[in-house]
Amino acid sequence: MDIISENLIKTVITPRPLTTHKGNYGRILLIGGFDNYHGAIIMASKATVFSGAGLVTTLTDQANVSNLNIAIPEVMALGYTKTLALPSLIKNYDVILIGPGLGLSKIATNLLRTVLNSIQVNQTLIIDGSALTLMAQNCYSLPKTALTVLTPHTMEWQRISNILIKNQTVNENQRMVNILNAHVVLKKYHTEVYQPHGTPLRLNVGGPYQATGGMGDTLAGIIAGFLGQFPKNQQTVAAATFIHSKIADELAKTQYVVLPTQITAKLPEFMHYYSNF
Amino acid sequence: MDIISENLIKTVITPRPLTTHKGNYGRILLIGGFDNYHGAIIMASKATVFSGAGLVTTLTDQANVSNLNIAIPEVMALGYTKTLALPSLIKNYDVILIGPGLGLSKIATNLLRTVLNSIQVNQTLIIDGSALTLMAQNCYSLPKTALTVLTPHTMEWQRISNILIKNQTVNENQRMVNILNAHVVLKKYHTEVYQPHGTPLRLNVGGPYQATGGMGDTLAGIIAGFLGQFPKNQQTVAAATFIHSKIADELAKTQYVVLPTQITAKLPEFMHYYSNF
Amino acid sequence: MDIISENLIKTVITPRPLTTHKGNYGRILLIGGFDNYHGAIIMASKATVFSGAGLVTTLTDQANVSNLNIAIPEVMALGYTKTLALPSLIKNYDVILIGPGLGLSKIATNLLRTVLNSIQVNQTLIIDGSALTLMAQNCYSLPKTALTVLTPHTMEWQRISNILIKNQTVNENQRMVNILNAHVVLKKYHTEVYQPHGTPLRLNVGGPYQATGGMGDTLAGIIAGFLGQFPKNQQTVAAATFIHSKIADELAKTQYVVLPTQITAKLPEFMHYYSNF
Amino acid sequence: MDIISENLIKTVITPRPLTTHKGNYGRILLIGGFDNYHGAIIMASKATVFSGAGLVTTLTDQANVSNLNIAIPEVMALGYTKTLALPSLIKNYDVILIGPGLGLSKIATNLLRTVLNSIQVNQTLIIDGSALTLMAQNCYSLPKTALTVLTPHTMEWQRISNILIKNQTVNENQRMVNILNAHVVLKKYHTEVYQPHGTPLRLNVGGPYQATGGMGDTLAGIIAGFLGQFPKNQQTVAAATFIHSKIADELAKTQYVVLPTQITAKLPEFMHYYSNF
Secondary structure, three states: OEEOOHHHHHHHOOOOOOOOOHHHHOEEEEEOOOOOOHHHHHHHHHHHHHOOOOEEEEEEOHHHHHHHHHHOOOOEEEEOOOOOOHHHHHOOOOEEEEOOOOOOOHHHHHHHHHHHHHOOOOOEEEEEOHHHHHHHHHOOOOOOOOEEEEEOEHHHHHHHHOOOHHHOOHHHHHHHHHHHOOEEEEEOOOOEEEOOOOOOEEOOOOOHHHOOOOHHHHHHHHHHHHHHHOOOOHHHHHHHHHHHHHHHHHHOOOOOOOOHHHHHHHHHHHHHHHHOO | OEEOOHHHHHHHOOOOOOOOOHHHHOEEEEEOOOOOOHHHHHHHHHHHHHOOOOEEEEEEOHHHHHHHHHHOOOOEEEEOOOOOOHHHHHOOOOEEEEOOOOOOOHHHHHHHHHHHHHOOOOOEEEEEOHHHHHHHHOOOOOOOOOEEEEEOEHHHHHHHHOOOHHHOOHHHHHHHHHHHOOEEEEEOOOOEEEOOOOOOEEOOOOOHHHOOOOHHHHHHHHHHHHHHHOOOOHHHHHHHHHHHHHHHHHHHOOOOOOOHHHHHHHHHHHHHHHHOO | OEEOOHHHHHHHOOOOOOOOOHHHHOEEEEEOOOOOOHHHHHHHHHHHHHOOOOEEEEEEOHHHHHHHHHHOOOOEEEEOOOOOOHHHHHOOOOEEEEOOOOOOOHHHHHHHHHHHHHOOOOOEEEEEOHHHHHHHHOOOOOOOOOEEEEEOEHHHHHHHHOOOHHHOOHHHHHHHHHHHOOEEEEEOOOOEEEOOOOOOEEOOOOOHHHOOOOHHHHHHHHHHHHHHHOOOOHHHHHHHHHHHHHHHHHHOOOOOOOOHHHHHHHHHHHHHHHHOO | OEEOOHHHHHHHOOOOOOOOOHHHHOEEEEEOOOOOOHHHHHHHHHHHHHOOOOEEEEEEOHHHHHHHHHHOOOOEEEEOOOOOOHHHHHOOOOEEEEOOOOOOOHHHHHHHHHHHHHOOOOOEEEEEOHHHHHHHHHOOOOOOOOEEEEEOEHHHHHHHHOOOHHHOOHHHHHHHHHHHOOEEEEEOOOOEEEOOOOOOEEOOOOOHHHOOOOHHHHHHHHHHHHHHHOOOOHHHHHHHHHHHHHHHHHHHOOOOOOOHHHHHHHHHHHHHHHHOO
């Protein structure tokens, strides 16, 4: 298994062509922040904006709309209502991320099912957090997309893959990734990034200063932002995963713990660094 | 076509006379932030305050009032209600900016029409964002004002001018600017600033790190702030446009992307720099 | 007329005795932030906290309570209701500031009248902003207090004193201050600080970079904070007025305009500086 | 009585093992922020997150949920409702802190009684602020836990212990601590940290720049965060108390007053410093 290297990141994060505009950097739809999990989608949305996405829309609990507007006014916040026409909404986006703070409610299940049924083959899908648990609980199949990314931690991966944590070897994981035909970011000590029928990549940055709530939501937001503007492939997913933990490493040089929103704030600076080699 | 130079900015941003007070720096009314676009007027309002406007009032969706109070307490936030007496409200202001996050609803249309009908010849009007689309859809005419500024991107300009994007040459644009008798900030790579029967100016600062949502809302807010305190002419509009992108250039020396609110935070410092030559 | 000097400030802002606690630094009640003026009391409250007050309570519009909690959680925010027992509430405080964003409504008038009728001779009262206009409109008399401070700009002073702005000479102002038996901070270019039957002091710091909304609300908040912890006299009022503009001067070395909340953020540092001579 | 030394802190705050995750750093439940005291639990929650707790949940007034989501999205905010099943909720947490901004209402009393009745012998309990007053008023007994910490100031300690402030000698306090079988942080000039049948520790850092509202709420939050990740003993309680005031000392080198949220922001950096000896 290869290590995700700084050289790989540099091939992903490239200087922007001069005449581009926000339409060139992705239209991203984030779905989450229901029940008692409003903060999760706030953190994910911030991460997507700071990672350079062109246009970010977040569908969330009606009671979370003002929170989002205050926390990150750059995001267009949509409040969920029963009359929401999600299939036609989805059509407007390149990348859909569902999961941060989604919860396990009936509304959550309906939103996930609608996304799975509506997404088109030219769109990119990221499934995170409780959406992964809902996938497993309901035995939903993955849709045909340009690229699908799952971002489970080891317990969520067990639910999705039916591979017990103790049996989650690289070979077993890769076998299941091939079957699912999805990219998988398996979050753990030395996170692994899988692509179907490819070579897994392993993260050798990051550390226990990241062991705090919201870290995964932020990673999901960065992956969405990166897939909106860079090539839709394993390298881009790996680059997002790398930069998230690399920033944490840097902050940990002077901090015992690193907060998710602190990582987000550093994204523009670190992306600049890697784009200038 | 002339380039907007740093020398021009210095003639606009001049030291403030010692005995002046906030009444000397403009009473600005911003109108926007409806439907799902609350964040847009928050960003515009912040930009107007940080650009040094004397008194800033923002008329927005009732549900956006608290967001504004939290994000920028220096602004007086008014919530839209059906009984709003907009014509008498407008009388109190020197500069009216309508458009950031206005949307295309019936309320938006009514607000725009009322502004167009109520504004007086000694007032300044800036029309931005969806207000431009509403102008075109409803074939509204521009009112007589001290100065009117339109801030379209190329597609909005096509709607307003009926000049297809591919035909938007300087000569064609200038011809239509003369007919409209309005200043136009045509936003694109190398933005152009037109005045009626004058010489267009071209921006040679700014870059693709600005390709993110809210950038235009922030520019509109700066233009409003500048027209409240500096001479109401093309140079002032050009200075606002220049400083917006010049700050982005500076930030981009260490950032891959530049957020609108980051530009706003730097306005007082950059205005100080240009006022001291 | 004497100039407010740095030496005077140093006699006011002295090192805190080691064994003191928050009860030694004043219990301050702020009243304001109604109608469309929510932001004003947010700015005043922040200023009172950052100036070192021991305990700060703010009575404001019910709809402004959450805004305050978010902006400055150190403040106890009370929402106004019809059943409010203001007289018994007031008893708990050393210093009452009424005015920032109070407005001119019937509720505002009732609040002001109740404060004037309830305040005791051992308490300190500061009347600011629209509360001054209400005083004049209703011909209210000032109550007997330990110290009363009025903070009018020249037009508000005209309303209170019946001295036309053009006739507001030091002698005329001092004559009226003697009659009112209140301290007066007359806000203008070179603000003047009067005490009854005393020598007026003049400010020679500050400048036009302060010409922005919320500057007066912030000054009122600092005066309240200072009167909560320092001797209740003209020197303390003058010290608050001085530090407010002195910070602005410092910020203006690199900023074209200075925002009220930026001044507030610098209070702890500047107070430290003046306490260490 | 021993002084709390930097060496003691260093034995508590140790480097994190590489393969740990957020489950290793405590599941903390905070309860408070009712009536007019919303800000108190916001400050406590922030402190718990910044001190490195793995997962922080805050149960608060329904009207305070959005405030928390905006102020610290890393926290899961639960709004109190009459149907809340607190006993089963409590089961999910390692550490329960009740008190910051809890108030003295019937709801507050019910919440406290339920916590006292539901908490298990393997859980840690911290009782702060008005919860201490409620304990005394209702003559509640302390439950059997892994560790219980009370954080009274001297008047609250008088209510709890029935020892008059003037009689609160180390011997008398220790005698009552033995009876209560709880750790006690007695907040005053030179705060004392007691454990049952042990040696009290005294704080020799901190100062009057901390004499401002919210300081105690922040300390309670840090103690909760520390007990979630470090050994559940007197040293950990002392380390939390020490770092809170030590940061204040550092900030006071340039500030006349120190705000609670400023202390919180410095926690990751100071914890890093002490973990690297």
